[in-house]
Amino acid sequence: MNIKNILEKTKTDNNISHSDIVELLNSDGELLFKYADECRRQYVGDDVHLRGLIEFSNICKNPCKYCGLRNENHKISRYRLSEDEIIDFASRGVEYGYKTIVLQSGEDKYFTQERMCKIISRIKEMDVALTLSLGEKSYDEYKAYKEAGADRYLIRIETTDKTLYEKMHPGMNFENRLKCLQNLQEIGFETGSGCLVGLPEQTIDSLANDILYFKNSDFDMIGVGPFIPHPETPLWKDESNEIKNKRFELSLKVMAVIRLLLRNINIPATTAMETINPNGRIIALQSGANVVMPNITEGEYRKQYEIYPNKICVNESPSMCRNCISAKIKSIGRNISQSKGFRCKI
Ligand code: SAM
Ligand code: SF4
Ligand code: FES
Numbered sequence: 001m002n003i004k005n006i007l008e009k010t011k012t013d014n015n016i017s018h019s020d021i022v023e024l025l026n027s028d029g030e031l032l033f034k035y036a037d038e039c040r041r042q043y044v045g046d047d048v049h050l051r052g053l054i055e056f057s058n059i060c061k062n063p064c065k066y067c068g069l070r071n072e073n074h075k076i077s078r079y080r081l082s083e084d085e086i087i088d089f090a091s092r093g094v095e096y097g098y099k100t101i102v103l104q105s106g107e108d109k110y111f112t113q114e115r116m117c118k119i120i121s122r123i124k125e126m127d128v129a130l131t132l133s134l135g136e137k138s139y140d141e142y143k144a145y146k147e148a149g150a151d152r153y154l155i156r157i158e159t160t161d162k163t164l165y166e167k168m169h170p171g172m173n174f175e176n177r178l179k180c181l182q183n184l185q186e187i188g189f190e191t192g193s194g195c196l197v198g199l200p201e202q203t204i205d206s207l208a209n210d211i212l213y214f215k216n217s218d219f220d221m222i223g224v225g226p227f228i229p230h231p232e233t234p235l236w237k238d239e240s241n242e243i244k245n246k247r248f249e250l251s252l253k254v255m256a257v258i259r260l261l262l263r264n265i266n267i268p269a270t271t272a273m274e275t276i277n278p279n280g281r282i283i284a285l286q287s288g289a290n291v292v293m294p295n296i297t298e299g300e301y302r303k304q305y306e307i308y309p310n311k312i313c314v315n316e317s318p319s320m321c322r323n324c325i326s327a328k329i330k331s332i333g334r335n336i337s338q339s340k341g342f343r344c345k346i
Helices: 003-010 018-026 030-044 083-096 113-124 139-148 162-168 174-187 204-217 241-261 271-276 280-285 318-331
Strands: 047-057 100-105 129-133 152-154 190-197 221-226
Touching: 003 018, 003 030, 003 241, 018 204, 018 241, 030 241, 047 083, 047 318, 083 100, 083 113, 083 318, 100 113, 100 152, 113 129, 113 139, 139 174, 152 221, 162 174, 174 190, 190 204, 190 241, 204 241, 221 241, 221 271, 241 271, 241 280, 271 280, 280 318
Parallel strands: 047 100, 100 129, 129 152, 152 190, 190 221
Antiparallel strands: none
């Protein structure tokens, strides 16, 4: 089928085949982005939901090969915010107008269930939605977070290719990752997953499988990010701008196809996209995305949460980012949402 026919078909039937997805990912993207933008407009409207992100610890017990926070990176200077600092950053986020706070960290054992639940209930006193992104935990721990008031949880599958997953995550287990995502849905979280685009040995076929997995699992949020090599990891390589641009385009295509298949979900324009392309988040917002997650961590910690190099906004303050992103969103005729931005399942 030609590209136009596949795209037309997605308007009435979002059960498209693996080979149709591969064709869309191999296309030049021009038409795909138009259809994804129109689908976004029709199903989730022109509002952009802003989520204030607090990166509260860069200490991690895991060895994910792509990530600058991996346990074997001894060059990074590690930090962990105190409970009161986290609460302080969250309340400043609320003052800036954020309706959702996102707490993200490495897998840091200091933050036990008891400590996390205390932080969760203190943030929930501020009348905001709360998203967690803390990695793999037990069913009981996820349940305790939910009972303490957390609304959403993000944990990317990263890749659905089991062999590649286990190569990228030495000592970790693919089935456990799947189980975590299933548990979160069963407990009743708005659940977010997603993948990295451009991992070594990853194929278009494998990305099409990732997309089908997201569709079949009916996740509420999907974040897609281009892989950006970090010098202090085993995957480091110095890449040409051409390779970076291709990876940006491919991430955008994966994201756009996801919009066509999971029409009413929340999809962020990711920070990694803007790290590769200076206008990446706006381009993503015009190709299917409807969420941005500006950093509201204060001070030097922004630099130290270095999951990949040249991360944007490390020298700016939360208020500068808020003004910057608001102006960009308005400049393309979109609105800043005033709601908590839950998925509207119609
Ligand atoms: N530790 C939690 C986890 O792994 O789910 C949350 C923090 S982790 C830094 C958040 C996301 O960063 C991961 O899901 C991964 O996709 C992304 N990430 C890590 N290293 C990256 C890299 N080099 N390039 C692009 N994204 C990366
Ligand atoms: Fe740790 Fe998450 Fe980075 Fe893996 S991706 S090393 S779990 S912070
Ligand atoms: Fe941080 Fe633009 S969003 S400076």
